[in-house]
Amino acid sequence: MLAVSDREHAVGASLSALYTAHCGWLQKWLNRRLQDNHQAADLTQDTFLTLLVRRHAIADVREPRAFLTTIARGLLVDFWRRRDIELAWADTLASRPEVTHPSPEVQLQALQALVEIDRKLHRLGVRARAAFLMHRIHGMTHPAIAAELRVSERTVRNDIAQAMLCFLLDADLQPVGFHGDEAGR
Amino acid sequence: MGAAAVDPRILEAAAHWYALLSSGAASEQERARWQAWMDADNAHRRAWQRVEDVGAQFDALIAQPMGREASVASLNAAAQGRRERRRLLTVALIAGATGLLGLGVAQSPAGRRTWAAWQADLVTPVGGSKESRLADGTQIRLNTDTAVKVDYTRDQRRLVLLRGEIMIATAADPDRTFVVDTPEGRLQALGTRFNVRSLDGETTLAVLEGAVQAHFAGAPPAGVRVDAGMRMRGGSQGIDAPATLRADDHNWTRGIVQFEEAPLAQVVAELARYRRGHLGCASDVADLRVTGTFPLHDSDRALRLLSEALPVRISQPLPWWTTLQPR
Numbered sequence: 001m002l003a004v005s006d007r008e009h010a011v012g013a014s015l016s017a018l019y020t021a022h023c024g025w026l027q028k029w030l031n032r033r034l035q036d037n038h039q040a041a042d043l044t045q046d047t048f049l050t051l052l053v054r055r056h057a058i059a060d061v062r063e064p065r066a067f068l069t070t071i072a073r074g075l076l077v078d079f080w081r082r083r084d085i086e087l088a089w090a091d092t093l094a095s096r097p098e099v100t101h102p103s104p105e106v107q108l109q110a111l112q113a114l115v116e117i118d119r120k121l122h123r124l125g126v127r128a129r130a131a132f133l134m135h136r137i138h139g140m141t142h143p144a145i146a147a148e149l150r151v152s153e154r155t156v157r158n159d160i161a162q163a164m165l166c167f168l169l170d171a172d173l174q175p176v177g178f179h180g181d182e183a184g185r
Numbered sequence: 186m187g188a189a190a191v192d193p194r195i196l197e198a199a200a201h202w203y204a205l206l207s208s209g210a211a212s213e214q215e216r217a218r219w220q221a222w223m224d225a226d227n228a229h230r231r232a233w234q235r236v237e238d239v240g241a242q243f244d245a246l247i248a249q250p251m252g253r254e255a256s257v258a259s260l261n262a263a264a265q266g267r268r269e270r271r272r273l274l275t276v277a278l279i280a281g282a283t284g285l286l287g288l289g290v291a292q293s294p295a296g297r298r299t300w301a302a303w304q305a306d307l308v309t310p311v312g313g314s315k316e317s318r319l320a321d322g323t324q325i326r327l328n329t330d331t332a333v334k335v336d337y338t339r340d341q342r343r344l345v346l347l348r349g350e351i352m353i354a355t356a357a358d359p360d361r362t363f364v365v366d367t368p369e370g371r372l373q374a375l376g377t378r379f380n381v382r383s384l385d386g387e388t389t390l391a392v393l394e395g396a397v398q399a400h401f402a403g404a405p406p407a408g409v410r411v412d413a414g415m416r417m418r419g420g421s422q423g424i425d426a427p428a429t430l431r432a433d434d435h436n437w438t439r440g441i442v443q444f445e446e447a448p449l450a451q452v453v454a455e456l457a458r459y460r461r462g463h464l465g466c467a468s469d470v471a472d473l474r475v476t477g478t479f480p481l482h483d484s485d486r487a488l489r490l491l492s493e494a495l496p497v498r499i500s501q502p503l504p505w506w507t508t509l510q511p512r
Contacts, residue, residue: 077267080263080266080267081263081266081267083266084259084262084263084265084266084267085259085260085262085263086259087262088255088258088259088261088262088263089255089258089259091258092254092255092258092259093255096308097306100308102252106245109245110245110246110252110255110256111259113242113243113245113246114246114256114259114260114263116242117242117243117260118260118263118264121260122264122267126264129264133257133260135207136243137243137246137247137253137256137257138253138257139311139461139463141209141463141465142207142208142209142210153208153210156208157204157205157208157210158204160203160204160207160208161197161200161201161203161204162200164199164200164203164204164236164239165196165197165200167235167239167242168191168196168199168200168232168235168236168239169193169196
């Protein structure tokens, strides 16, 4: 027990040292990409929060800036994903009469689902992604998708299997909201 | 890590089974092999459970009106934004490949469908139906999965049927003509009640009262007059001469569909228009004859009725995947 709390203490201490040393620099780095100081400050906090939650052995990190930017880049990608999805959603809504708008709760649910889906499919190729969305969201048959994309049904089947695999594998890659950094593994 | 990690090779097998089963091309032997695979190992079952869980993630999107269009739009925007940012980061490297999805989607028929719904003023989801009164008092009723653009000007009242099916009862207006445009042609109302269906590259006009002047590609330029009690079809397959109206041209407004000695495949195709997800039937039973009246907005009940009257059973390997199989 003592060993664990010692370790936690060490993590806390080195995290605060890391924060003091690199917080300003990281926020500038993020601001260059976001052009928005508020968002940059938020994501800076999120980056350190991620470290805290994941209890990394921070003392071992040799190149703290590379380490921090790797994590920040992941958060940045999530941030952009969420923003793009929310903007496109709002656009679609604006083009429809207000009476057809779903309730705020339903919208929130849909937006969360979309962010998750996009996160899971983001490594997939353009065609496979399109095939899967046609299949799953538009309910199109394989022959219809094949005609649409001008490929064979066999290719469509492979694309859909690939997309499904993205979803199936993802369940083993949680924790939620984090992805894609080699430094974290 | 998730609660119970599954060997990636097993997940890959599950993904391929899913793709095969969802293709509709799986043979009986392949289905049996899938069942055997499921029974062989608990890990296989767990992997398949994940496949089923994926379906649930999409339910929140498809369940609501405008869900499908808004969802695809949002996902495309995210992919597009990602590509654009990547381009900014590595300017020259992939400059040529950006925007492909956006363009591709805008140009493909499914994409046009998506864009189409964005322009629409009146929209119904799959299984939906709605009635509306336009500015001039014209009554319009939309059937399932329909999108209509309303384009009224000083000189003309114009509706664009982007997809789906509508029933119209026009209000009188001596100064302005009333037309419905579909991808296949223009229908000009001559004081009237009529039904227009635009489906699979074909427009079907059915006139209940008054008359409609129909202008289809390949028809005389002056158009063809279709009187009350008559129907006419036009589209990529050419045009048919006006013929006697059929009950199934307008039965949908009563929420029912009637068949007389119709092949099961046709019945299933009609019911599928009103149902989310896939609905199909096995080729062995496609030619069974069906006579009867079915509810349009309760396709589960319609399917139960079919499975009681015919030697077929309802197979639902995935929540949104339904086929009629020989019993």
